[in-house]
Amino acid sequence: MSRKAPSGDFDDEGLEVSEPKTWAAGVPGVTTALRQSYEQMGVRRTALTLLRVNQKKGFDCPGCAWPEGDHRHVAEFCENGAKAVAEEATTRRVTREFFARHTVAELARRSDHWLGQQGRLTEPMLKRAGSEHYEPVSWDEAFGLLASELNALDSPDEAVFYTSGRTSNEAAFAYQLFVRSFGTNNLPDCSNMCHESSGSALSETIGIGKGSVLLEDLGKADLIFVVGQNPGTNHPRMLSALERAKKEGARIIAVNPLPEAGLMRFKNPQRPSGATGQGTTLADRFLQIRLNGDLALFQALNRLLLESEAPDAVDRGFIDAHTHGFEAFEKHVLGLDWDDVLEATGLTRGEIAAALGDVLGAKRIIVCWAMGLTQHRNSVPTIREIVNFLLLRGNIGRPGAGVCPVRGHSNVQGDRTMGIWERPGPEFLDALAAEFGFEPPREHGLDTVDAIRAMRDGRAKVFLGMGGNFVRATPDSAVTERALRGCRLTAQVSTKLNRSHAEAGETALILPTLGRTERDEQESGPQFVSVEDSMGMVHASRGRLAPASPHLLSEVSIVCRLARAALPESGIGWDAMERDYDVIRDHISRVVPGFDRYNARIREPAGFTLPHAPRDERRFPTATGKANLTVNALDVLRVPEGRLLLQTVRSHDQYNTTVYGMDDRYRGVKAGRRVVFVNPADVSGLGLEDGAMVDLVSEWRDGVERRAPSFRVVAYPTAPGCAAAYFPETNVLVPLDSTAEVSNTPTSKSVIVRLEPARS
Ligand SMILES: Nc1nc2c(c(=O)[nH]1)N[C@H]1C(S)=C(S)[C@@H](COP(=O)(O)OP(=O)(O)OC[C@H]3O[C@@H](n4cnc5c(=O)[nH]c(N)nc54)[C@H](O)[C@@H]3O)O[C@H]1N2
Ligand SMILES: Nc1nc2c(c(=O)[nH]1)N[C@H]1C(S)=C(S)[C@@H](COP(=O)(O)OP(=O)(O)OC[C@H]3O[C@@H](n4cnc5c(=O)[nH]c(N)nc54)[C@H](O)[C@@H]3O)O[C@H]1N2
Numbered sequence: 001m002s003r004k005a006p007s008g009d010f011d012d013e014g015l016e017v018s019e020p021k022t023w024a025a026g027v028p029g030v031t032t033a034l035r036q037s038y039e040q041m042g043v044r045r046t047a048l049t050l051l052r053v054n055q056k057k058g059f060d061c062p063g064c065a066w067p068e069g070d071h072r073h074v075a076e077f078c079e080n081g082a083k084a085v086a087e088e089a090t091t092r093r094v095t096r097e098f099f100a101r102h103t104v105a106e107l108a109r110r111s112d113h114w115l116g117q118q119g120r121l122t123e124p125m126l127k128r129a130g131s132e133h134y135e136p137v138s139w140d141e142a143f144g145l146l147a148s149e150l151n152a153l154d155s156p157d158e159a160v161f162y163t164s165g166r167t168s169n170e171a172a173f174a175y176q177l178f179v180r181s182f183g184t185n186n187l188p189d190c191s192n193m194c195h196e197s198s199g200s201a202l203s204e205t206i207g208i209g210k211g212s213v214l215l216e217d218l219g220k221a222d223l224i225f226v227v228g229q230n231p232g233t234n235h236p237r238m239l240s241a242l243e244r245a246k247k248e249g250a251r252i253i254a255v256n257p258l259p260e261a262g263l264m265r266f267k268n269p270q271r272p273s274g275a276t277g278q279g280t281t282l283a284d285r286f287l288q289i290r291l292n293g294d295l296a297l298f299q300a301l302n303r304l305l306l307e308s309e310a311p312d313a314v315d316r317g318f319i320d321a322h323t324h325g326f327e328a329f330e331k332h333v334l335g336l337d338w339d340d341v342l343e344a345t346g347l348t349r350g351e352i353a354a355a356l357g358d359v360l361g362a363k364r365i366i367v368c369w370a371m372g373l374t375q376h377r378n379s380v381p382t383i384r385e386i387v388n389f390l391l392l393r394g395n396i397g398r399p400g401a402g403v404c405p406v407r408g409h410s411n412v413q414g415d416r417t418m419g420i421w422e423r424p425g426p427e428f429l430d431a432l433a434a435e436f437g438f439e440p441p442r443e444h445g446l447d448t449v450d451a452i453r454a455m456r457d458g459r460a461k462v463f464l465g466m467g468g469n470f471v472r473a474t475p476d477s478a479v480t481e482r483a484l485r486g487c488r489l490t491a492q493v494s495t496k497l498n499r500s501h502a503e504a505g506e507t508a509l510i511l512p513t514l515g516r517t518e519r520d521e522q523e524s525g526p527q528f529v530s531v532e533d534s535m536g537m538v539h540a541s542r543g544r545l546a547p548a549s550p551h552l553l554s555e556v557s558i559v560c561r562l563a564r565a566a567l568p569e570s571g572i573g574w575d576a577m578e579r580d581y582d583v584i585r586d587h588i589s590r591v592v593p594g595f596d597r598y599n600a601r602i603r604e605p606a607g608f609t610l611p612h613a614p615r616d617e618r619r620f621p622t623a624t625g626k627a628n629l630t631v632n633a634l635d636v637l638r639v640p641e642g643r644l645l646l647q648t649v650r651s652h653d654q655y656n657t658t659v660y661g662m663d664d665r666y667r668g669v670k671a672g673r674r675v676v677f678v679n680p681a682d683v684s685g686l687g688l689e690d691g692a693m694v695d696l697v698s699e700w701r702d703g704v705e706r707r708a709p710s711f712r713v714v715a716y717p718t719a720p721g722c723a724a725a726y727f728p729e730t731n732v733l734v735p736l737d738s739t740a741e742v743s744n745t746p747t748s749k750s751v752i753v754r755l756e757p758a759r760s
């Protein structure tokens with residue numbers, strides 16, 4: 001059996017490759033963003049919109065979850081935030097005539113870029129069973145249809161309710177409440193593919209699945225590790241914070257198989273010198289690690305710390321007072337095999353010893369990370385080992401130190417706090433039961449990977465997506481597409497057209513919704529929503545633009561109206577919640593810890609910070625009552641002869657599955673995305689040449705051939721044995737069953753591939 005990428009993937013015309021850049025941002029960044037904004041919104045709307053991003057009375061940038069901080073620049077946005085805003089505030093529209101012109105099958109053949117470029121969705125659309133087209137439908141009919149399909153299921157567990165991470169706290173809370181009163185915990189979310197590994201590792205070791213660092217801590221740190229993260233593209237505002245930290249004397253170590261431009265050098269576009277000057281060299285040390293080598297690296301540092309003669313190498317006082325499991329951990333780490341470490345990391349002993357020197361010279365250490373750590377089979381053990389590393393020197397629970405998983409979607413952390421989780425704890429369910437007077441289901445629900453399996457096997461039949469692009473974000477594209485097409489009904493609450501509308505169930509609904517930038521008027525007047533950033537800060541977000549169409553409903557309205565249609569007997573006050581979001585926030589304040597006086601505190605200009613026991617009190621609410629040091633077996637991922645380990649990454653011109661444009665400026669790629677970055681020694685070792693056309697074929701133990709055709713080989717300074725290509729084009733290569741231990745996150749950063757001469 002062979003699985004191939006859909007034909008809609010191909011949009012490369014005139015692909016050009018040049019030398020990668022060694023610096024990020026500065027003038028080209030801002031001009032690129034403004035050009036794309038003007039194209040999408042025009043000049044006046046651009047100025048009006050971009051000036052309100054992340055301002056205290058404006059809206060939260062839909063770009064990423066990096067916090068804003070107190071000292072906001074007039075233009076507290078970045079190039080890629082501006083692109084995310086332009087994408088939503090575009091003046092282009094997808095109308096009923098558009099759907100009359102294009103069949104669903106035709107849409108499925110278009111590229112992600114083309115689909116996204118069509119503009120904002122404007123009215124609810126229905127594809128009836130057997131029909132080739134979407135046609136307009138009234139909201140009432142849409143809700144009636146969804147309600148009757150849901151109620152026709154043999155069990156509520158046959159429905160899947162996905163959430164992407166842009167959904168506000170208010171909408172997320174109402175949504176999970178609806179889903180649980182309907183009777184299931186099937187609430188998979190994008191987190192399952194993103195920071196689930198971080199949440200799993202941190203909950204077990206420090207007692208809370210969130211980072212322990214606030215923005216001000218970066219300025220107090222002596223040493224900051226940036227591991228498995230490309231902030232120049234994905235969290236550009238983080239670069240300013242790193243630059244400030246350096247001014248305050250911090251050293252930075254970048255750990256990455258790729259020399260990412262933003263980490264190497266940075267020109268701050270918010271400052272006059274950024275436009276002309278040399279910029280700042282951010283990383284003092286670059287450890288060019290092999291993919292999946294991080295567990296070995298941090299375990300090696302831990303061994304060196306344990307063996308060090310330096311008097312304060314290990315903080316014994318902290319270990320004795322606050323941690324559990326030291327002996328077992330020490331015994332394990334002292335048995336670490338150096339050959340394994342060198343093989344797994346691709347680093348020399350000298351490089352690791354030099355990094356140890358930085359560590360010993362630093363009183364306060366922060367480790368930041370993103371997808372480079374979370375999307376491997378051993379991601380959870382890797383992050384646990386990083387916690388070991390920090391605990392050894394007492395680097396959790398004091399200023400300038402701690403764990404800093406940098407979240408992706410702007411409210412992905414808040415959605416989890418609001419109960420978007422397939423494995424809710426009993427305290428949360430008890431609080432829901434007490435507040436709303438119903439018995440929520442207790443059995444765990446399906447996460448993203450299990451939801452795909454359930455749809456594939458016919459155990460789940462109705463899919464509702466609250467934002468996102470499920471079919472494109474998930475692994476094993478061919479399997480996922482079939483799973484969705486096999487559903488009785490798929491419904492997507494969306495702002496923009498994407499492939500999940502085209503890979504539709506027998507019956508399919510598009511439910512168009514307001515974006516962050518837009519005014520949300522309800523019966524009681526204008527509403528605002530709230531979000532939680534990567535550091536647990538909660539603040540309000542208010543859109544000011546006129547909605548893209550008069551027919552749009554807010555996500556809150558969609559949930560409340562669906563709940564009324566599907567659960568007519570429900571005693572829950574859906575009307576009141578829809579009319580006034582303060583009512584939702586009052587419910588939240590009684591159900592979710594840390595949200596007391598929510599309505600008052602959210603009206604403070606800077607919002608408020610959620611409590612975090614390890615950060616605030618050095619209290620670790622784990623099973624042992626202490627921070628847990630853990631034993632993490634190192635098994636080296638060995639790639640067979642003639643194969644490469646492939647990671648799937650974002651280009652500079654995309655937001656997850658939304659492709660803004662076809663360039664990846666920092667990596668020197670123009671006008672195309674079907675490229676595979678390979679170390680020059682591997683290019684020649686494999687008998688290839690720079691510029692050769694190859695198919696990427698993934699090898700997995702199930703023997704299924706997964707092929708992504710026609711990629712151009714780009715000789716690139718990545719770590720030897722490692723390759724990189726863009727997602728979502730390469731999702732077809734990630735086997736559904738290849739997931740991380742514990743977190744079940746697809747292993748999108750370690751796919752074993754061979755490169756074959758292109759067939760076509
Ligand atoms: N403009 C823009 N902003 C975004 C997004 C976007 O698509 N576009 N997406 C948002 C979302 S949802 C998320 S989760 C974040 C993602 O932010 P990132 O995690 O920065 O995104 P990726 O492109 O997946 O980059 C992974 C990085 O980890 C490195 N890496 C891969 N494997 C390994 C490894 O084994 N070890 C080490 N040490 N490094 C490794 C890669 O070389 C790369 O630099 O960004 C958010 N912000
Ligand atoms: N191979 C591979 N796969 C990956 C990853 C990887 O690194 N490699 N990364 C994974 C990660 S980290 C993540 S987070 C997921 C992302 O998975 P998703 O969150 O599902 O995907 P997005 O591309 O962010 O979703 C884009 C769509 O969201 C809709 N949208 C945008 N704004 C709003 C809004 O305000 N409301 C509503 N209702 N809809 C809106 C638009 O219709 C748009 O088309 O992908 C994962 N998949």
Ligand SMILES: [Mo]
Pocket residue numbers: 190193194195407408409
């Ligand atoms: Mo993400």
